[in-house]
Amino acid sequence: MAKTKTAFFCQNCGTQYAKWVGQCSACKEWNTVVEEVVQKEEKSSWKSASKTKKKVTKPLRVDEISTEKELRINTFDLEFNRVLGGGLVPGSLVLLGGEPGVGKSTLLLQIALKLPYKTLYVSGEESQKQIKMRADRIHPASETCFILTETKTQNIFQQIETTEPDIVVIDSIQTLHSDYIESAAGSISQIRECTTELIKFAKETNTPVILIGHITKDGSIAGPKILEHMVDTVLQFEGDRNYVYRILRALKNRFGSTAELGIYEMHGSGLRQVNNPSEILISKNDEGLSGTAIASTVEGMRPLMIEIQALVSTAVYGTPQRSTTGYNAKRLNMLLAVLEKRAGFKLGAKDVFLNITGGISVDDPAIDLAVIAAILSSNADIPIEKGICFAAEVGLAGEIRPVQRIEQRILEAEKLGFKAIYVSKNNKMGLKRTQINVKLATRIEDVVSDLFG
Secondary structure, three states, X not given: OOOEEEEEEEOOOOOEEOOOOOEOOOOOOEOOEEEEEEEOOOOOOOHHHHHOOOOOOXXXXXXXXXXXXXXXXXXXXXXXXXXXXXXXXXXXXXXXXXXXXXXXXXXHHHHHHHOOOOEEEEEOOXXXXXXXXXXXXXXXXXXXXXXXXXXXXXXXXXXXXXXXXOEEEEEOXXXXXXXXXXXXXXXXXXXXXXXXXXXXXXXXXXXXXEEEXXXXXXXXXXXXXXXXHHOOEEEEEEXXXXXXXXXXXXXXXXXXXXXXEEEEEEEOOEEEEOOOOHHHHOOOOOOOOOOEEEEEEEEOOEEEEEEEEEEEEEOOOOOOOEEEEOOOHHHHHHHHHHHHXXXXXXXXXXXXXXXXXXXXXXXXXXXXXXXXXXXHHHHHOOOOOOOEEEOOEEOOOOEEEOOOOHHHHHHHHHHOOOOEEEEEOOOOOOOOOOOOEEEEEOEHHHHXXXXXX
C-alpha cells in the first residue's frame, strides 16, 4: 500500500486546495471545502483491457488522415439521433443532465428497451423491481436490455465482461464509487475517478457509454466542471413538471452540432417524440386575440413556428415593469426604445409583459418583428389577422433587416397553412413559386400601417 494523501476540495465547484479554507476563492461559497482522502495505489485497468495489446500511435501528415465519417449507432429515436448528430458514436461518452423528475431515467430506459443491441442499464438509485414496473409501462417485451443495480465500478466492470454489452447506461454518475478513492460517493474525487475509468473502458472497447448526471440548484451539472470537459457530449433535458413537453438540447458535442433541438411529450407510457413541434407551440384559438403574433424561427436544421404573446397595460405603481418568459429582457428593452424613438409609440409609461408559448427559450433575432407586432397589437387592442406570420430582425434605426435561411422559414409557414409572411426587402430569395404571400418590408412603419391601418 502506497502513501496516503489527503486533499481539500470545494463541493460546489471542485476547486482543490492544499489546506482547509472557509470560503472558496473560485465560487465564493462559504463552508463548502471538505477534506478527502486520496489513496495513491497502482491502478489496474478494467479487467478485460489487460488482454488487449495497447496500440502505439504515431504522427501522421494532415493529408494522410482519413476524413471518412465515423460510424454511428442508430438509437431508433429520431429526436435523440438528431441532437446527437445522427446517432451514438462508438467509444463516446454522453452526459445527460436535467432537473429531478424531468424524465432523464425514463428517456434512457425507453431507448434501452427499444434498441435491438445488447444494452446494460446500470442503476444506483432504483431497485430492479422499480425499473421493471416502469419498463412494463414503456415497452414490456425486451430481450436485449439487462438491468444491473450496482454502485461499485469494479463490480460493474466484472458484469460488463460477462455480459459484453454493445451500449452501457449509467444512472447516475453521482452514485458510483471506486475502491481507488477513499471518499463518499458523489464527492468530487469519486466522480472524477469513476468517469476516468468509464472513459478508459469506452475508448479501449469502442463501447458507447451514456451517463445521467444530477444538477445543482443553479442548473449546472453537479460535480467538478472538468466532468463536462472529459465527456464527448453534454445533453440538457429541460422542461417543467407541470407541463407535458420536454426539450433535449446539446450543450457540447464533439461529433455534431450544438444547435439541434429534440422535443418530447410525456405520457404515462413514456415519452412521445414530437416530429412537428409547431403543433405544440401554436395555440388552436379560432377567435382573434390581441397581443398574439406568430414568428418563424430556426433551431439547428429545423424550422419552427412559435407563438409570441404580449400584454401592454398602464403602469399602476408608477414605475413600468418589463417582464419576459423565454426571451431576452435586454433585447425587449431595445425594441421598446426603437418603437418609441423611430416609430413614435409612447410605451415608456406602460407595463410590458412578453411570453413565448410552449415553455421554450428563443434567442433567434428573426423573431424581433413578431415581438413588435405582438406588443403593438396589445397596445392598440387590435388582433392581428389570422394566417399572418413574421421572420425579420429589427435594427436600431427601425429598419427591417434580413435573416438567414429565409427560404426554409417561408416553406415551413406555407406547409402549416399561413397566408402571408412579412420578411425584409433585402433578403435574397430563390423561391419562385409559393402559395404563401411574401410581403417585403423596409421599415417598421410599413408593417404597422399594413397591419393596423
